[in-house]
Amino acid sequence: MARPNTPDRINPDGSQTIKMKRACNGCGELLGDVTEQEMAAGINGRPLPDVRRECPTCAPTAPExxxxxxxxxxxxxxxxxxxxxxxxxxxxxxDGIEDSYCDAVREETVCATHSRFVAAEDGFEELVHAEPWPCKRQAVAA
Structure with missing residues (x-):
């Protein structure tokens, strides 16, 4: 399924409204509008998903x-x-800073590719399915 590709538009006041685009991470071809999930991933410091399988040029040879x-x-x-x-x-x-996390909060590493995140109202994301790391879904390259 092709992504929507919202065209840029000139507003009555002369300003321009644009929709951020996503490029193939294989060849760089523009594929269409960025998804909400991709935007949330970028804002929250997570890697963007591999979209080579969406690309007309890269899809035939794109790996998993x-x-x-x-x-x-x-x-x-x-x-x-x-x-x-x-x-x-x-x-x-x-550390004694009032806004720091308590001892009940911990860091965990998960597979970003196979975990599922949803956007929360506060701009952050909620992890709704965590695939543990190292991921067992496919061999992890060293």
Whole structure:
């Protein structure tokens, strides 16, 4: 299925409205509009998905997208929102800064390629399915 490709437009006041485009990560050909998931990935520091299989030029020879690791924060929702409902050390965490995460929040590495993220209202993302790292779905290149 082809991506939408919203054309640039000139507004009545002379300003221009554009829609960000996604390029093939194989050959650089523009494929169409960036998806909400791709925009969220970029904003949140996650790698963009491999889109070579969408490209008319690269699709016939495009390999399976490789597994890419990404680090996520895990823990109780209240702790992730800095709204802990329990006592913890140093008024907000081990470093004593009030807005830091408590000891119940930890970093985990997951496969960004096979995990599923959804955009949250606060601009961040919520991990709704985590595929552990190293990913078992395909061999991870060294």
């Amino acid at each position: 997208p490789k597994c890419l690791p990404t680090t996520v924060l895990a823990g109780d929702v209240l702790c992730l929102d800095n709204e802990c409902d329990h006592e913890h050390s140093a008024e907000g965490g081990a």
